[in-house]
Amino acid sequence: MITVLGLGFVGLTTALGFSKKGFKVYGIDLDKQRVDSISNYNIPFYEPHLDEALREELGNNFVVDAPLEEAVNNSKAVIICVGTPSNEDGSANLSYIFSAVESVFKASEGEFKVIVTKSTVPPSTISKKVKPFVEEMNRAYNKPIGLASNPEFLREGHAWNDFMNPDRVVIGVEDEDSKEILNQVYIPFNAPVHYVSYNSAEFIKYLSNTLLSTLISFSNEMAMIADHIGDIDVPTAFKILHQDKRWYGTPAAMASYVYPGCGYGGYCLPKDTAALNSIAKDHGFEPKVLEGNLKINEEIKDFVAEKIAAVVPKENTIAILGLAFKSGSDDVRLTPSKFIIEKLLAKGYTNIVAYDPMANEIFDKMYNFPIKYVGSLEDIVEQADDLVLLTAWPEFKENKDLLQSKRLFDFRYTLADLPASVVGDTSA
Ligand SMILES: NC(=O)c1ccc[n+]([C@@H]2O[C@H](COP(=O)([O-])OP(=O)(O)OC[C@H]3O[C@@H](n4cnc5c(N)ncnc54)[C@H](O)[C@@H]3O)[C@@H](O)[C@H]2O)c1
Known part of the structure; x- marks a missing residue:
């Protein structure tokens, strides 16, 4: 009873x-x-x-x-x-x-x-x-x-x-x-x-209730921005937003955006979020959700660097796993790995090695950091004391045991027992 x-x-x-x-x-x-x-x-x-x-x-x-x-x-x-x-x-x-x-x-x-x-x-x-x-x-x-x-x-x-x-x-x-x-x-x-x-x-x-309230506040902020800019058909804009195929399917691809990681990067999300935030201000509206969104995208990288610095001695060899801003791409523009490596170098870590299945060369060329690049996952794990996973490449998920042979910071939560479509950073 x-x-x-x-x-x-x-x-x-x-x-x-x-x-x-x-x-x-x-x-x-x-x-x-x-x-x-x-x-x-x-x-x-x-x-x-x-x-x-x-x-x-x-x-x-x-x-x-x-x-x-x-x-x-x-x-x-x-x-x-x-x-x-x-x-x-x-x-x-x-x-x-x-x-x-x-x-x-x-x-x-x-x-x-x-x-x-x-x-x-x-x-x-x-x-x-x-x-x-x-x-x-x-x-x-x-x-x-x-x-x-x-x-x-x-x-x-x-x-x-x-x-x-x-x-x-x-x-x-x-x-x-x-x-x-x-x-x-x-x-x-x-x-x-x-x-x-x-x-x-x-x-x-x-997690559930605050996601819902945040989505509602996001939508209301967007409606207010639209009103300040003018000549925007708000319900039609949202109706078209809902036609995005990422809302559908099981699990819906939108779920991959409601999953933590180490920040969004790449060519579109950072600049477009900043640009809408900026133009809203030009039209006399102070966005709070967008402003908070941009701030969190900065703070998450500090959080990552602090988590590492809290336990990893300065003389350790740190392996960065993933340089592209998302898996399935070699785009390294504004990639979280760039900012996190920068923060680790600033903290005094001098032995940083990096591996990305696609982006080693382009990353080196674009940023010219004093770090070493390694050609395979096996080699980098062998060389490292600590592994820092920053891009959710399927190769990392497939080699869970290998990665767990060293201390691993899985900042994409990639090894969690969830569908690849969710933990893969298709989004950010
Ligand atoms: N309403 C919802 O949709 C919803 C959904 C999920 C969770 N919740 C949560 O569930 C809880 C209850 O929500 P609700 O909407 O049913 O609240 P409610 O105010 O409608 O009902 C609470 C009842 O508890 C009674 N009560 C208070 N102290 C008591 C006691 N010591 N012994 C016996 N009865 C007592 C009150 O007289 C009242 O009838 C809240 O914490 C709420 O946040 C609510």
């Missing part, structure tokens, strides 16, 4: 969803009016399909007016779906979570169960705040209760379908007993279940 604490959009959907999948579910909410409404088959907010599910499940698998003690002690998983509103300074208000956690400890009689936070909380909240609180409760009440983070990705207006057919389930968990309970709970969903650290689970949720 499962208890759900908090019967708002997420909690009521979760409770009815698990009950529809065959679990006995207790739904608990502090708001008496809300509980009365649900007990009378009325959904207290608008969300398609929930009324139908409530009619089917209430009195069958779904119980809504039971005491907390009965619910908690009959459950293996207690799922917290309370609100996490913003504090005045923008941080998340966790008071509802803490009080829900404490209520579970008080109500529990002792058998192992797991508290699952489905509420959205920023990365490090569980590890730095909720976990210590649960440990404190464990000591105070001496009851074996585990902890897991299980962020929810449903969209209001599509809550039922999103919950019943999740495209992914993310679970942050540390102990095996809690993991096993969650494993059972998600079997009927037939979805990929990812077990990760607490911080990763929370981060994945924010």
Whole structure:
């Protein structure tokens, strides 16, 4: 059995969803009016399909007016779906979570169960705040209760379908007993279940929401730039943007642009981003997204150089793997490798060797850096103490074991277990 604490959009959907999948579910909410409404088959907010599910499940698998003690002690998983509103300074208000956690400890009689936070909380909240609180409760009440983070990705207006057919389930968990309970709970969903650290689970949720908000702000900034320049048909421009074939396919090629690396380079993206930023200013508009975008493209290269400098001794031989700005090209104009090598030289690294399957000669000719060029991957790995991967050439992914024979900085995240179309830097 499962208890759900908090019967708002997420909690009521979760409770009815698990009950529809065959679990006995207790739904608990502090708001008496809300509980009365649900007990009378009325959904207290608008969300398609929930009324139908409530009619089917209430009195069958779904119980809504039971005491907390009965619910908690009959459950293996207690799922917290309370609100996490913003504090005045923008941080998340966790008071509802803490009080829900404490209520579970008080109500529990002792058998192992797991508290699952489905509420959205920023990365490090569980590890730095909720976990210590649960440990404190464990000591105070001496009851074996585990902890897991299980962020929810449903969209209001599509809550039922999103919950019943999740495209992914993310679970942050540390102990095996809690993991096993969650494993059972998600079997009927037939979805990929990812077990990760607490911080990763929370981060994945924010990765999703902040991508969406950034895309919206990007689009709104573009509409404002267009308005300042004038004579631009904004909806038509976006409609045509959406015809780009990179939006389609599985995975869509656009995914390769939503993947970290060491900055974009080449002939087009740097100059075109800078030029639009500049002309917007000429027309009296100060872009923030574009300005931030350009700044981050600088800062990522400092980040890369600092990461190396933090651990690599100055006398080591550093191998730069990849000089072209992207794989499949020998274009080295404004390539991240140029800036990163420059920064490493400035930091006092004198033994730098480089290998690119296509761009050794052209890079040497264009930049004339005091570094050595090597003709094959095997040779450069042999010569180097540290490998710094800066272009996602398939050859590097194909020689994972060889690369991992030395300390490797994979700044394109190329060796991750993801489709080549995503980790290949087709974009940047
Ligand atoms: N709304 C969404 O689309 C959505 C999607 C994904 C995640 N989330 C996250 O899920 C969480 C819940 O969101 P929501 O929109 O369902 O919130 P909501 O405000 O609609 O519902 C929260 C409910 O929790 C109840 N509650 C508070 N403390 C309680 C306690 N100690 N015991 C029992 N009930 C308690 C409140 O009375 C309220 O009914 C938030 O962290 C939110 O960020 C929301």
